Amino acid sequence: MKIAGLDIGTTGCKLTVFSEEGKDIDRAYRDYPVTRGGTEHEVDAASIMEGVLTVLGLMGEKYPDIGGIGVTSFGETFVFTDAEGKPLHRAMLYTDPRGREECRELTEKMEGRKIAAITGLRPHEMYSLPKMMWIRKNRPEIYEQAKHAFLMEDYVVFHLTGKAQIDYSLATRTMAFDIASLSWSGELFEAAGIDVSLMSEAVPIGALAGFLLPDIARRTGLSEKTQIVSISHDQVAAAVGAGVFDAETAVEGAGTVECVTPVYDALPPSDVMYEGYFSVVPYVIPGKYVCYAFSYTGGALIQWCVDTLAKKEKALAAAAGISAYTYLEQEYVREHGESGAAEPTGLLVLPHFAGAATPYMDTGSKGAVIGLTAAHTVSDIYRACMEGVAYEMLLNLEWLKGSGIHFQMLHATGGGAHSAVWTQMKADILNVPFTTLKTANAGTVGSAMLTGIAAGCFTDLDDAAAHMVEKTEVYQPDAARHEKYMEVYSRYRKVYDAVRTLV
Numbered sequence: 259m260k261i262a263g264l265d266i267g268t269t270g271c272k273l274t275v276f277s278e279e280g281k282d283i284d285r286a287y288r289d290y291p292v293t294r295g296g297t298e299h300e301v302d303a304a305s306i307m308e309g310v311l312t313v314l315g316l317m318g319e320k321y322p323d324i325g326g327i328g329v330t331s332f333g334e335t336f337v338f339t340d341a342e343g344k345p346l347h348r349a350m351l352y353t354d355p356r357g358r359e360e361c362r363e364l365t366e367k368m369e370g371r372k373i374a375a376i377t378g379l380r381p382h383e384m385y386s387l388p389k390m391m392w393i394r395k396n397r398p399e400i401y402e403q404a405k406h407a408f409l410m411e412d413y414v415v416f417h418l419t420g421k422a423q424i425d426y427s428l429a430t431r432t433m434a435f436d437i438a439s440l441s442w443s444g445e446l447f448e449a450a451g452i453d454v455s456l457m458s459e460a461v462p463i464g465a466l467a468g469f470l471l472p473d474i475a476r477r478t479g480l481s482e483k484t485q486i487v488s489i490s491h492d493q494v495a496a497a498v499g500a501g502v503f504d505a506e507t508a509v510e511g512a513g514t515v516e517c518v519t520p521v522y523d524a525l526p527p528s529d530v531m532y533e534g535y536f537s538v539v540p541y542v543i544p545g546k547y548v549c550y551a552f553s554y555t556g557g558a559l560i561q562w563c564v565d566t567l568a569k570k571e572k573a574l575a576a577a578a579g580i581s582a583y584t585y586l587e588q589e590y591v592r593e594h595g596e597s598g599a600a601e602p603t604g605l606l607v608l609p610h611f612a613g614a615a616t617p618y619m620d621t622g623s624k625g626a627v628i629g630l631t632a633a634h635t636v637s638d639i640y641r642a643c644m645e646g647v648a649y650e651m652l653l654n655l656e657w658l659k660g661s662g663i664h665f666q667m668l669h670a671t672g673g674g675a676h677s678a679v680w681t682q683m684k685a686d687i688l689n690v691p692f693t694t695l696k697t698a699n700a701g702t703v704g705s706a707m708l709t710g711i712a713a714g715c716f717t718d719l720d721d722a723a724a725h726m727v728e729k730t731e732v733y734q735p736d737a738a739r740h741e742k743y744m745e746v747y748s749r750y751r752k753v754y755d756a757v758r759t760l761v
Contacts, residue, residue, distance in 0.1 A: 259325035261713055262317065263705030265492065266306065266331035266410045268292060268351065273313040274702045275321050278715045280725035282697065286316040293348075297355060300348035303337040303413060310414055311477060318479035325481075328464070328489040328709035329418075330701060331410040333431035336386040338393065338404035338456070343416050346400045350389045357388035360395065360450075364388060367449045375528045376446065378430060378437040378538030378547075382619060385433035390452050407456040411488060419468040419486045422458040426540040427491040429460045437540055437547070438525065463490045463542040464708035487712045489705045491539065493519055493550055498542055499704030500669040500695060501727035503719060508665040509700070510684065510692065512674025515615075516556025516647050518654065522547045526661040534617030534657040542708070542719070549661070551654035554612040555625070556647050557674050562611060563643045568636050587679045590637040600739060602746045603638055605629045607646030608753045617657045618754065624761040628753065644680050645743075648687040649750045655688065668692050669729075671700035678733075686739040687747070696728035703727065 260283065262275045270289035276282055288309040292301045318324065334352035337345045350356060361383045365373065370381045379385060386409065394401040408416065409431065412424035429435040429442070434450070436443045440460065447454040470484040489495055493511065497519050500509045508520040522538075523546055531538055536549045555562070564572060564582045575585035591599040611625035627639060655663070668690050670681055675698045685692045697703050707722035716722035 259323055259713070259715070260321050261326045261706050261709045261715060262324050262328070263489075263702040263709065264310065264313070264327050264329045264414070265702055265705065266310070266329065266414060267492075268301065268332050268335075271306065271309045271313055272702070273317050273327070274699070274706065275317050275324060276706045276710075276726075278710070280706065280710065280715075280722070284317065284320065286313040288312045292351070299351040299354035301335065301351060303345040303349045303408075303410070306410060307414065307417055311474070314474075314478040314480060322479050322481060324484055326485040326487060326709040326713035328487040328705040328712075329411050329414050330489040330492050330495040330705045331414070331428065333409065333428060333491050334385055336389065336407055336409050336432070337413060338390075338400055339406045339408060339413070340403060341405040343406065343408070343413065346403055347393070347397065349410075352384040354389065355383070357383040357392045360391035361388035364391065364450055368446070371528070371532055373433070373446065374532045376436050376438075376443050377433050378531070379433050380532050380535045380619070381433065382535070385431060387433045387446065387450050387452065391450050394451060404456055406458070407452075408458065412458040415467045415486055415488055416458070418470055418474055420471055421467045423461045423465065423467055423488055424458040425461055425463045425465060425488045425490050427463055427494040430537070430539050431491060432457075435460065437538060440540060461488055462544075463494065463540070464488070464712060466712045485713055487709045489708050490542070492701050493517055494539060494541065494548060495704035495708075496671055496701040497521070497548055497704065498707055498719070499697075499700030499702065499727070500671050501723045502669055503543060503723075505663070506665055507667045507669060508663070510651075510668040510670050511672045511700070512556055512670065512680070513672035514556065514558045515552055515554055516651060516674075517550055517552035518651055518668070519548050519550055520658070520663045520665055522549070522662065530658070530660040534654070535619040536616055536658065536661070549658070550616070551651065551658060552615045553609055553647060553650045554615045555609045557672065559607075559609045559611055559625075559643050559647060560640070560674070563640050567639060571636060583677060586637045586640045587677070589635075590641050593635060593637060602743050603642045603645060604746060605634070605638065605642035605645070606746070606750050606753050607639075607642045608757055609643070609646045609650050610754075614754070616654055620758070622761070623754065623758055626753065626757045644683055645687070645746070646750075648684045649747055651684070652688055652747060653751065666690070669700075670694045671698055673698060682733045685733040685735045687743045689735045689740045691735065692733040694730045694733070696730050
């Protein structure tokens with residue numbers, strides 16, 4: 259028997275197949291279109307489902323003995339459907355500006371801190387509930403037809419099994435879930451004017467939903483005995499896949515978005531979390547929680563630098579048979595020497611190229627590169643972009659000190675973890691050791707771990723981690739470099755306030 263992790267992303271879905279011992283075997287990916295206009299940011303939920311069926315079919319044809327599939331997804335985005343799960347509109351992405359006025363109306367009925375105390379979220383239009391309110395007000399014909407309100411995880415699970423259930427961590431992203439009682443908040447739904455019966459049943463992370471429907475099995479080549487598991491929000495799955503189960507360690511995810519996910523042994527103080535817009539999310543271990551400290555542009559900023567400024571370097575890298583990232587890292591050493599390459603650039607890059615996430619949640623903030631001279635090169639700017647992302651995460655961690663974080667190690671995941679230069683830089687700036695893992699895609703690993711537990715391949719989290727979480731290298735912080743970075747960081751902390759008044 260094999261197990262698999264299905265990751266539903268904003269622009270595409272991926273199914274990764276593992277042996278029952280936890281070894282990565284194969285994967286399939288399909289993308290789907292996202293539309294972003296000035297006032298509408300949407301994705302077609304039906305296209306997402308078609309993508310899911312495609313990757314299930316591709317892997318089902320090769321591995322019909324897949325016994326369990328765990329489903330994770332991105333958060334917030336929801337869709338109203340009819341009783342059979344047919345979407346009644348295009349799903350609104352978290353970046354969609356609609357819902358702003360409705361969020362304000364909601365906080366006039368319930369004070370923002372009270373909402374945060376219930377849901378673990380400071381009110382914001384990015385979450386599902388204000389957008390549901392927008393549809394009820396502006397598209398009443400859609401709301402009146404609705405029989406389900408699905409986020410993407412439970413939307414997919416419903417179509418695969420006929421069961422409408424959503425795990426606790428993803429339910430939190432609606433801004434309508436009580437994180438203490440682990441149930442939908444009737445008080446919030448009443449204030450919002452949304453029927454709570456539209457929501458799927460809330461279940462623990464990693465709960466079995468049921469077996470594959472016969473028609474889905476026939477279409478994909480999989481067995482009707484294939485079990486479908488509701489896993490979690492993608493960031494929670496990454497924490498599981500990184501083997502982070504207590505407050506002594508945290509996850510550093512270096513994907514498109516840069517995110518640090520610490521674990522709490524109890525609910526953290528709501529006032530601290532509220533001030534910095536940090537969400538509190540139920541974790542896989544009962545009684546424990548995680549939070550997300552993140553920047554919208556982590557790897558996305560590095561990619562922007564390469565695609566926009568390093569066109570010549572990309573061509574030279576291709577000719578040399580290496581990645582543009584490796585080329586720019588090597589070029590920086592060639593320009594500055596080994597000793598000079600270990601020094602901070604001195605440039606200040608505010609990584610708000612897609613707005614500011616925590617601790618500001620300011621979509622109007624803009625990116626900036628400060629301190630340029632005619633002597634600076636593309637590799638200097640590339641390196642400074644890396645520094646800016648790390649400085650932004652240090653800023654977040656300073657905000658979170660009052661919440662009780664005390665981790666002693668960060669487990670690095672995501673594509674950025676492949677860069678030894680960037681990982682060492684982060685260790686030096688944050689002054690915390692970083693451990694890299696053999697599989698950088700920790701979300702898929704976490705999904706497969708929890709699926710393996712549900713399917714009986716593993717006895718518990720520790721057993722699953724022993725099979726699937728493999729540490730490769732530890733990057734220790736350098737005290738001298740940390741001190742030099744802190745000299746620059748003292749200036750970085752002032753950049754947001756200085757730039758924000760001008761844009």
